[in-house]
Amino acid sequence: MDTEAVRSFVRAAELGQLRHAADELGVTQQAVSKRVAALERELGVRLFTRTARGVELTLDGQAFLPHARNVVAGVERAVTAIRPGARALRIDVLGLRSAQAVVLHDYWRSRPGTELDVVTLRVNDPREAVAAVRAGELDASFRSVTDPAVLPREVRMIHAFDSPLELLVGPRHPLAGARTLTPERLRRHRIWVPGIAPHSEWAEFYDELATEFDLRIDAAGPNFGNEVLLDILADSADVATLVGSRDRYLWPAQHDLRRIPVAGPTLAYPLSLLLPRTDPHPGLPPVIDHFASLPPLPGPVWRPSWAPARRPATS
Template identity: 85%
Template sequence: MDTEAVRSFVRAAELGQLRHAADELGVTQQAVSKRIAALERELDVRLFTRTPRGVELTLDGQAFLPHARNIVTGVDRAITAIKPGSRALRIDVLGLRSAQAVVLHDYWRSHPQTDLDVVTLKVNDPGVAVAAVRSGEIDASFRSVTDPATLPRDVRMIHAFDSPTELLVGPAHPLAAARTLTPSQLRGHRIWVPGIAPGSEWADFYEQLAAAFDLRVDATGPNFGNEVLLDVLADSTDVATLVGSRDRYLWPASYDLRRIPIVNPTLAYPLSLILPRENPHPGLRAIIDHFGSLPPLPETTWRPSWAVAPRTREDA
């Protein structure tokens, strides 16, 4: 099917006149008329009826129009995807206060000329993010698929960077005075992480973490957001939570919350990037290089079984 014929049909349908469509497309009215006639012959239907005022869609034309628009949009996306610098680099992050967004912001501050669009799909299912990458809706997504074998062949998952975890507690918590903590020192303490989505990558992370170090990770109760969680921690004598060392949290000074690094081993949340296998956005290369320049974690670092090791990261 001639995509330029489909484009001519769409613009004629939207403008109501072949002449206006021709002017917009930069061709002659005769060329537009021939394209549409050829398209009608290929489809074996009449798409327009001619009137003194221009053209009107037939019932078949009305049925074909939304699909024709999708064809034109898909072609435009495909062309745009391979034109370096033609559009902003769109990257999906889990939240604008997450370590992913913080690291991207650090990169952008040192490269302000980068045309970067940071978005949040706000979905728990990594399959939705994979589909968005495949469709071209986004160029990359900070998601991890815990079984990489399930990824479609036209996308891949690479290691981005690791986010060390810290214990976040209020001033009355028994561990509040510690400068650092080992995982064994967390045993018996309630680590509250409300709203863990079943089947999500972070659900698997916490399950493996709890099993590896005999920890009590409590996901009970609805997730009312970070502000409510911080309120609870500030007043609690027995509740703690885990946060990423680069995650950005804000709370009133009166809360006096403490972020305590966990060491020997460091507990790392592995952050992966999902991107197209072929023709990724040209702006991704520099950002992936930036991830590689981040300080490495100690050799004594624990990661879940599905983590993609930095040494196996492929070039974008």
């Protein structure tokens, strides 16, 4: 069914004249008449009777009108849902307990009424996120492309904020009593990070981190999720993992896990934002300004070689 024909019928029914409907829709009266006639042929009924004053609904037209209004309203909602500026800002995050989601939630709480659609693509290769931004399926994505030269011209990558790492251990681990740790003290300890996917940005991050500080980062074994990882840490005297300081992890009180900051230097995971180079969603600039307003990490900071430069606030 031609939705423009249905729209023409609805406006003609509401205004009582084909000419007035044509003026409102920006087409000729003849075009509206042809659309209505085609709709009548498709339905096999007469929707209007013509009078000297314009058009009046037949009984079939009266029965069809409320449903036709629903069709028009549904089409308008569908178009609004995908039109930048008319729909909520759609941002992809790695997970709903990740630092990206936590900072976005802080932004949303500080601006009540902000239309925000937080989604998770659930892909490991950042090129898939680039393609989604390029196609307009996303307004932005919290992904990093470690070689910016491969970005298409339509997409750019900017620094969002840095996520400092912490060591997460159980109470029996030899480092469990430390208040802070240097990267040097992590050497020779097994740091288990399951789920490091090939070709992902975090695979390159951990490769560079391990090389720089001579760390033993182990990704062996299947990834059964955070709950299983936390159970293993709670029972282990030699396994630790690295987590972002803003990442949300929940565990039973009896696990007695410890989150220990790493400093001297601070190990920072750089979180980047992929967005269109032109005509970004109007809701993006204040989000980017919010990221830029976050306090910088104190003391010396290590970031991987591919991390984009920190951006100043634009307002």
